[in-house]
Amino acid sequence: MNSPKGLEFAQSQVARASLDHCVKCTICETHCPVSAVTPKFTGPKFVGPQAERFRHGESVDSSLEYCS
Amino acid sequence: MTRVVVIGAGIAGLVAAIRLARAGVAVTVLHKGTGGLQLSQGTVDILGYTPERVERPLDALAGFVQANPGHPYAHHDTQAVGDSVAYLKELVGPELLVGTPSANLQLPTAVGAIRPTALAAPSMIAGGCVDGARFVIVGLRRLKDFYPELVAQNLSRTDLPGGGRLTARHVTIDVPAREGEVDSFALTYARAIDDRAYRRRFAEAVKAVVVEGETVGLPAVLGLDDPRAWIEIGELIGTEVFEIPLPPPSVPGMRLNRALTGLAKAAGARMVPGSMVTGFRSSGDSVRSVQLATAGGARDFLADAFVLATGGFEAGALSADSYHNLHESIFDLPLRTPKGALVHGDYWGDPQPLFTVGVETDDAMLVRRPDGDPVYSNLYAAGGILAGATRWQEKSGEGIALASAVRAADSILATATTATTQGAAS
Numbered sequence: 386m387n388s389p390k391g392l393e394f395a396q397s398q399v400a401r402a403s404l405d406h407c408v409k410c411t412i413c414e415t416h417c418p419v420s421a422v423t424p425k426f427t428g429p430k431f432v433g434p435q436a437e438r439f440r441h442g443e444s445v446d447s448s449l450e451y452c453s
Numbered sequence: 454m455t456r457v458v459v460i461g462a463g464i465a466g467l468v469a470a471i472r473l474a475r476a477g478v479a480v481t482v483l484h485k486g487t488g489g490l491q492l493s494q495g496t497v498d499i500l501g502y503t504p505e506r507v508e509r510p511l512d513a514l515a516g517f518v519q520a521n522p523g524h525p526y527a528h529h530d531t532q533a534v535g536d537s538v539a540y541l542k543e544l545v546g547p548e549l550l551v552g553t554p555s556a557n558l559q560l561p562t563a564v565g566a567i568r569p570t571a572l573a574a575p576s577m578i579a580g581g582c583v584d585g586a587r588f589v590i591v592g593l594r595r596l597k598d599f600y601p602e603l604v605a606q607n608l609s610r611t612d613l614p615g616g617g618r619l620t621a622r623h624v625t626i627d628v629p630a631r632e633g634e635v636d637s638f639a640l641t642y643a644r645a646i647d648d649r650a651y652r653r654r655f656a657e658a659v660k661a662v663v664v665e666g667e668t669v670g671l672p673a674v675l676g677l678d679d680p681r682a683w684i685e686i687g688e689l690i691g692t693e694v695f696e697i698p699l700p701p702p703s704v705p706g707m708r709l710n711r712a713l714t715g716l717a718k719a720a721g722a723r724m725v726p727g728s729m730v731t732g733f734r735s736s737g738d739s740v741r742s743v744q745l746a747t748a749g750g751a752r753d754f755l756a757d758a759f760v761l762a763t764g765g766f767e768a769g770a771l772s773a774d775s776y777h778n779l780h781e782s783i784f785d786l787p788l789r790t791p792k793g794a795l796v797h798g799d800y801w802g803d804p805q806p807l808f809t810v811g812v813e814t815d816d817a818m819l820v821r822r823p824d825g826d827p828v829y830s831n832l833y834a835a836g837g838i839l840a841g842a843t844r845w846q847e848k849s850g851e852g853i854a855l856a857s858a859v860r861a862a863d864s865i866l867a868t869a870t871t872a873t874t875q876g877a878a879s
Contacts (some may be wrong), residue, residue: 408767411702412834415640417683424634 407434419452426451454479455869458743458756460730460783461770463488465836466762467713467726467856468541472862474720478869481723481754483745488710489764489837493851494698495673495705497538497572500526501848506614510571510852511535511555521790523841526818526849529856537855545712548680551575554852558582559614561598561670563699565607567614567659569848572703576675576683580695582608584617590670590697591659594627595637598699599672601625621670624662628655637790642674643704646682648739656689664854669694680708725754728781739830743783757831758865761786761812761820762858764837769803771810771838779810784832789813789823789840804843811840817864818857831868833861 413429414420420428426448439445455478459470464483474480497511500517507513511531518527526534536553552558552572559582562568567582580588588608592601596702601623608621630637630645645651664671669687673696676682687694698705725745732744732751740759744751763770763783771788773779777795779788788810795807812820812834819827820834836859837850844850 409701410492411638412491414638415491415702415707416487422643424631424637427636428638 404434404437409434423451455569455758455865456756457481457758457760457865458483458754459745459760459762460484461488461760461762461764461768462714462724462834463768463836463854464490464541464709464713464727464851465858466760467556467710467717468544468836468855469760469858469862470717470764471544471713471720472540472859474717474722475634476862476866480717480721480725481725481756482717483725483728483743483754485729485769486627486726489768490713491706492701492703493544493572493706493708494568494703495549495574495707495709496560496570496577496698497537497550497552497851498569498848499534499557499571499852499854501557501569502846504846507557507569508614509556523745525839525842525853525857527841528814528818529860533860534852534856537859538571538852540859541851541855544716547575547710549574549708549712551578553663560696561588561604561608563604563672563697565604565611566639567608567611571852574673574696574708576673576694576696577698577705578695579684579693580670580697582611582613582619583611583615584619586619587667588619588621588670589663589667590621590623591662592623592625593634593637593642593672593674594625594628596639596642596672596674596771597636599697600638601670602638604697607870626658628658630729638702639672639674639699640677640702640705640707643677646674646676646686647678649685652676652681652682652686653689656686659686659694660690662688663691663692665692666730668692670697672696673698673703675704676702677707722858733784735829738827741785758868760861760865761832761834761838762836762854765811766808768837773807777807781812781838784820784828786812786828787822789854804846808843809841811842813840814857816860818861819864835861868875 419426432449457720459466459482468479470482500507503517514531535554542550550572554571557569559567590601590605605621605623606665630642693694728745728747730743731746734741742753791806796805813823820832821827
């Protein structure tokens with residue numbers, strides 16, 4: 386498991402565990418200062434646990450860049 | 454001055470903090486994040502099902518406790534439960550909660566079921582499901598958490614709790630909360646409705662579809678900051694309107710959570726959000742401090758008494774591993790665990806026994822070993838961590854939280870008074 390591939394697998398498992406455990410409580414949405422002021426950012430729930438399911442290739446949504 | 458640390462900022466933690474702070478106690482509220490109150494419907498349940506539907510919750514309590522001797526309500530008489538609910542009602546005022554702990558309202562849900570609850574927002578009251586009512590349920594095209602057809606059809610086909618039927622039809626209108634957004638949250642609509650120009654456009658669009666004699670049911674998005682927005686919308690439409698609570702983000706839940714958090718701060722409680730309590734120190738039979746996992750290292754919060762209001766499994770206050778070893782996350786307290794299998798395989802069947810797991814207390818809300826003595830002399834518990842209830846089925850969550858939070862606070866105050874009196878005498 387110390388091969389780069391093993392580490393990559395472990396990392397993706399950790400990432401999936403956290404995002405797939407989202408229970409859609411939407412507390413993130415109610416605290417997000419960016420989605421509160423613009424419809425151009427679809428909000429942390431869509432961009433996070435929802436959009437994460439587009440797992441092949443590029444992200445389908447680059448609106449996260451509004452936050453940085 | 455007595456110092457108290459409350460862990461958790463749900464309805465139990467906030468109410469305990471307010472009651473203590475208003476009595477002159479130095480209160481610190483440690484909470485990992487936003488409490489569960491904002492996920493709630495913005496209503497106050499005391500007892501909705503025993504499992505029979507309950508019309509008068511306070512009258513039903515004694516019999517319910519007799520049938521369920523291990524229930525958290527067993528520590529409270531009817532008067533105490535009623536007083537605790539009245540305390541919350543008094544705290545937030547009639548702009549946020551109306552109703553009485555002695556009679557349940559029967560209000561429509563977002564799936565068109567009829568839910569018994571004791572207190573509700575004034576904006577929900579016109580939705581009372583009584584024989585002969587005529588509703589038009591109005592949905593919003595871009596709001597994906599509300600299906601007016603589902604609500605109207607389910608309500609129409611239901612034999613009402615008080616007998617008879619109501620009629621309900623549905624309409625969908627489109628009044629975008631923000632241009633260019635096709636999928637808006639309830640919160641987005643609520644913020645838009647706080648703006649009076651949008652509010653007027655919204656009311657005009659609703660008015661256009663209402664037939665005389667109908668009461669208008671709307672998703673609960675009628676303003677977040679302005680508690681009178683729903684009244685003005687009703688006036689503009691020219692008929693009675695009511696809000697139906699939605700799945701999170703629940704705007705009525707947010708209103709209550711904001712109000713109680715504001716009251717806690719105004720009373721002088723120190724709110725410390727964002728970090729988890731991960732440990733504690735004890736000496737002899739008492740807890741001396743709890744440790745907050747902050748950046749750079751753990752910080753000790755010392756106090757004379759501690760209120761554990763951290764919730765249940767859903768909040769991470771309790772955990773179960775794959776062998777069904779159960780733990781309370783901060784103090785590893787002894788838990789009351791039902792006999793037999795904790796989880797049965799029938800997903801749609803009876804409630805899972807696992808969810809009655811929790812801590813047991815004495816009448817003062819001191820955490821004790823199951824059927825034994827207090828674990829510490831100054832550790833109290835309130836709310837969702839208490840063993841013995843199936844809250845979502847009984848519709849008892851807020852009532853348990855309020856009764857236990859008020860009792861925990863009053864027990865701490867009584868102990869502090871005794872200590873002061875003894876100090877003065879000696």
